[in-house]
Amino acid sequence: MKRPLLEINNLSVGFRMNGSKQKQSWAVNDLSIRAYPGEILTIVGASGSGKSVLASAILGLLPGNAISSGEIIYDGKNVDKELLNKLRGEEITFIPQSISSLDPLVKVGKQVRNFASDDETIKKQRKIFKEYGLNRSVEKTYPFQLSGGMARRVLISTTVMKNPRLIIADEPTPGLDIQSAKKTMDYFKNYAKKDKAIILITHDIDLAIHYSDKLAIFYGGQIVEITKAKYFHQGIQYLKHPYTRALYRSLPTNGFKPIPGSQPIPDKDDQGCIFRDRCECKVQICDSSVNTQKFEDEMVRCNVDFTSEKYRLPV
C-alpha cells in the first residue's frame, strides 16, 4: 500500500478563552486522517464546524491562544515549526476561502508573486493569469476590485505559481457559477493525477462526491467515517456511519430528508459516541465508548458491527 504523504493522528485543537487559563473550547477532538499522493481527500461537514481550524493546524498557523495535541506526520517525518516554515508555500500550499485573505492595500499581482520582482517570477505569474483567463490589467488591481470568480482564480494562481506536493483548499467553490466551479475542480483533479495529494474542505456534499476520491465525514470535531466517494453513487448500503447515511438521504436527489437536532460542541472529556443523541441505531454502550473500525483505507467510528453479513463488502 502506498505511503500517505500526510498523516494526522489523534489531533485535538482547542482555544483558551479571554486570557483565562481555565475556560477552553474545543474545535477538533481526536481527529485522524491520511492523505495519499494522487488522491483527492475531501473533508465534508457542516459550515462553521471547525474544519478551517484543521487547515490552520496542518500549516502550523494556529493562533496564540490555541492548544493542540496529537501528531502530524509529513512524508514520514514528525513536523515541527522549523520544518513547517520550509514547507509552507513551497511543498504545502493553501487556497483560502475568501478575498479577505489578500491585503487590501497591495496590488493583486504583487501578492501572487509574493513580492518577488525578478523577471522569471513575473513571467510565470503572467502566464498563469493568462491560463486562467485573467486579463493582463488584473495584476495591477486591488483585491476589492475583483469579482467573485476572478478572486477565486487569483487565489488558485498563488498555488499554481509553486509546485506543491500537498494542496489544502478551504471551500474552493462557493459563489462560483457552474463553469468556474467545474474548471476549479478539474484543475484539482488534473493536479492530483501528477501524484500530488489534495485535501479539500467543504460543506458542499454534491461537489465532494463528484470530484473526490475519498470523503472524510466531519462531525462534532471528529472524523466519523472515511469512505470512498463512489459509494455515494452506488447506494446507501455501502455507507456505514449513521451520520453519513443521513447525509446521503439529505441530498436533493435522494429525498432531501434532514434529521432533527444539531451538531454538539466537542467535549474532550466525553468518551462516548459524539453522534449518539441523534442516532437511530443507538445502544447503551454508545454512552461510554465508541469503536474505531478500520477496513483497508476506510474507517468508521461506530459501535455497530460492520463485519457482519448485513453489509456488502465494497468492490
Place this chain on the structure above:
Amino acid sequence: MNITHYIIKNFMKMILLIVLVSVVTFTLAVNSPIDPIRQYIGTGTVTDDQRDSIEEYWGLNDTKAERFVKWSTNLLHGDFGDSIIFRKGVLSVISEKAGSSLFLMLSTFTLTGILGYIIGLFMGRFRDSIGDRILKSICITFSATPTFWVGMLMLIIFSVKLGIFPIGFSMPIGVRADEVNIFDKIYHTILPALTLTLVFIPNIALHTRSKVIEVLESDYVLFAKARGESQKSIMKNHVIKNTVLPAITIQFGSFSEIFGGSVLAENVFSYPGLGTTIVTAGLGGDIPLLLGITIIISIFVFIGNFIADLLHLFINPMIREEEI
C-alpha cells in the same frame, strides 16, 4: 461619496469652526462678569488717546451685535486689537513669540511621531513579551502624569543633578538676541521637547500597537504566512503599509493635546513662547491677547484635524481608485 465632495465638505466645516471659535470667544469676553476692558480703561493708566482707540475697537457703547460685527471685520483685516500688557498689536506680539513655540512643537511633533510609531511597531510585533509589557506600563504611567511634573523631573535630573542642560529660557542669558546661534536654540529646546515627547509618545505608541496587532491577526497575514512569506517581508509589506497612515492621522489629530502640553512645558522651563505668553496674558487680565492667542491656536488645531480627516480618505484605496 465623491472625493472632491468630501474635501469641500470638510473644508467648509473647518472654516465654520474657525468662525465659531471667534464668535464664542468674543461672546464669552463681552459677557464676562468682570468686563475686563472697562476695568482696564478705568485704571487710569491709559492716555485719553489710547482710551478712545480702545473704546473704538471694542465698541463699548454699541450694542452687542454691532460690537461683534465691528470686531470680526477687524479680525479679518488682521487687527486683533492691542495687547494691554505689551502695549502693541496682538498679532505682532503673537508673531514675535510664535517662532520659538513653533520650533518646539515641530520638534515634538516629529519626534513623537517617529519614535512613537517605531515603539508601537515593536510592541505590536513582540506582543506580550517582556519588552512589550514593560513599555506598556511605561506608556500607561506617562499618560497619567501631568506634563509639568515630567518637566520638573527633567529639570531635577538633567539640569540640577547632572548639570547637563540649562535651566530654562530659550537662549543663554546675557547674550544678545541676534548673537544667539542655532545650536544654542536647540540646546535650550532639548529639555522641553524631551518632556513633551515623553508625555505624548504613549498615545501614538499604544494606538500603533493595537493597529499592528490587528494586522498581524488578519486573514491576509495568515495567508501570507501560508504562502511562505518571511516575517521580515510581512512586517515590511503588510504591517507597515497598513499602519503608517493611521499613525500619521492620529498624530495630526492630536494637535490639540500637544498645544496644551506645550503651554505647560514652556512654563516649567520659562521658555519664551506662546505658552508663557498666554499665562502672562491670563494672569494680567490681557483679554485681547488672550483671545488672539486662543483663536490663532485653534485655527492651527482645526487645520490639523482637517488634514487628519483628509488622510483618513487616502487610507482607503476604494476611494483613491475612484479617481482613475
Place this chain on the structure above:
Amino acid sequence: MNRRKKSKIILVIIVAFVLLIMISGSMITDEMLAPDFSQKNQLPSLKHFFGTDWLGRDMFLRTIKGLQNSIIIGSIASLISSIIALIVGGLAGTMPKWVDHIVRIVIDLVMGIPHLILIILISVLAGRGVRGLLIGIALTHWTSLARIVRSEVLQVRNDHYVLVSRRFGKSNFYIFKEHMIPIVLPQYIIGLVLTFPHAILHEASVTFLGFGLSPEAPAIGIILSESMKYLVNGVWHLAFFPGLSLVLLVLLINKLGENLSLLLNPYLARE
C-alpha cells in the same frame, strides 16, 4: 480567581483608598499644617514622610490635603460635565437630524480648542479663583462623554422596542427615560469615572500656572509651583513626592475605570 471577583475586589480597594484620602484630609487641622521654623527643608524621614518645606510645614500632610482638594474639585467638575454630556448627547440622539448636526459641530469646536487654553480663558473671564476653575473644567470635559452617550442613544433609538414604543405614541422624553437610560447608563458611569482623572490633572496643571486656588490653600498645583523656586537650588523632594502622589492617584482611578468597565461591559474583557 474569577476575573469578575478580582475586578470587584480591586474596585473596593481603590474606592476605599480614595475615601481614606478624603477622610484623613478632613481630619487635618490647620495646626498640623502650621509652619515650624525649626524643621525647615528636611528630607523625608519617619517623622515627616515627605519631608518639610521652607516654612517647616509637613509635606505629607500638605499633600494629602492637596489631594483631597483635587478630588473634591475634580468630582464636582466631572459631575457637572457629565450632566452636560448626558443632556447634550441625549438631545443629539433623540431630536431631529438638525439638532444632531449642531451638536456635532459644537463638540468639534470645543474639542478643537486645547483644553488648557480654554480652561484658562474661561476661568479668567469667569473671574479666576476656584469658581472660575470649576466652570472652566466643567465646560471642557463633557465632549467625549457626550459623544459616547450620543452614539449609544443613536444605536438604541433604531432598535425595535423603541420603534414599538413610538408607535404607541410615547413622547420622546418617555423613550429617553425608560428605554435609553438603562442601556446608556453603564457606558456613562464608566465615562464619568474616566473623566475624573483628566479633570484632576487639568486642575493641577491650571493651578500650577496660577489660575486656580489661592496660594494659601494647599493644592497639588500650588505645592508644585512653589517648589519650582527651590528646585533650581537642588531641593527636589518638594516637587517629587507630591507629584508622585498625584500620579498614583490618577493611575488608581484609571484602574478603577478599567475594572468597572470589565464588570459592566464583558465584551471588552479581551484586551
